[in-house]
Amino acid sequence: MGKIVGAFATSHSPGITGFPEMANEEQRNNVYRAFERVRRELEAARPDAIVCVSVEHFTSFFLNNYPAFCIGIADSYIGPPTPEFERFLRVESRTFPGHAALGNELLRFAYRSGFDPSFSSGDMAFDENFCVPFHFLLPGDDLVPLVPIIVNGVQPPLPTRRRCYEFGRMLARAIETQTVAERVVVLATGGLSHWVGAPESGQIDTEWDRRVMDLLSQGRGEEIADWSDEEVAAAGNGAEEIRTWLILAGAVHGRKFRFHAYEPVPPWLTGTAVASVEL
């Protein structure tokens, strides 16, 4: 029987690694310290596998067939996938091991539970979604095998936030039921408020971010699942990535998030947050 031994959520702005000098020093250091804290907590959790939940930015998928949810069942993942992407993020490309057996178990459990995610057996590349947080959280060569889960937060129509929360609840049951990975960490990346490629880019809705963080801090993340679409869209197209946090919130249903950093960093275009869940 598996157990969730760690649950974390972070922003994944390319600027965090790609153009850190554009942020002011204090903000940057606060964010880096928070990542370092999560790295220590993650290592102390001694996971057999990491289920990492994020969006992807048209790096692997395109509009010819865009999944609402996709579970990775591959043996390995590459990220960043190209030299240009390496230069942009200023992180070296790495091959990450996949936990194919766990991916398959989660996928089959999903199908038995009324969820129909797509799956990816190969060629799923990581962009900033995972390369930015893993730069801090998985710095060594001895890598824990991964099961990436992608949710569409980039091209409407998007899966409802309620569905994401319920996906997370299902994911927790799936992790508890399977027998191929005993100790499992769940990591969500994305958000908070931001605009990508839009006229508003550079604005940050700190009030919206604080409402999100207040609810998550109280273990009431589920309430965000039922906010109106307009309420979320008003915090930017990037705020739709809150779906990744809601999948995590569903997986740890009712548990409280503890925020180690929140820094609105306009040059990074994001309300940058780093949090652990009190399990």
Place this chain on the structure above:
Amino acid sequence: MYRLHKFLWELRRNPDLAERFRADPDQTMRDYGLDDEEVRAIKEKDFSKLYRAGVNPYILLFGAVHMGVPRQEYYERVRSGS
């Protein structure tokens, strides 16, 4: 608009297409199936219009970068008509 999205997306994945685009943007875009308005907007880097027309902003931004437009210039242009 699918062809336009696919064109912008493919610019960063297909070096051959990117090279042909640099050599002869008009012909390359027409061969790809883009219409006159789309060809004009891309050539004039009218990202504001394309954004307002509903082009996915991630795909538009990445496409612009792979056309050789610096991010800062992209953002100035996407703001210019709004």
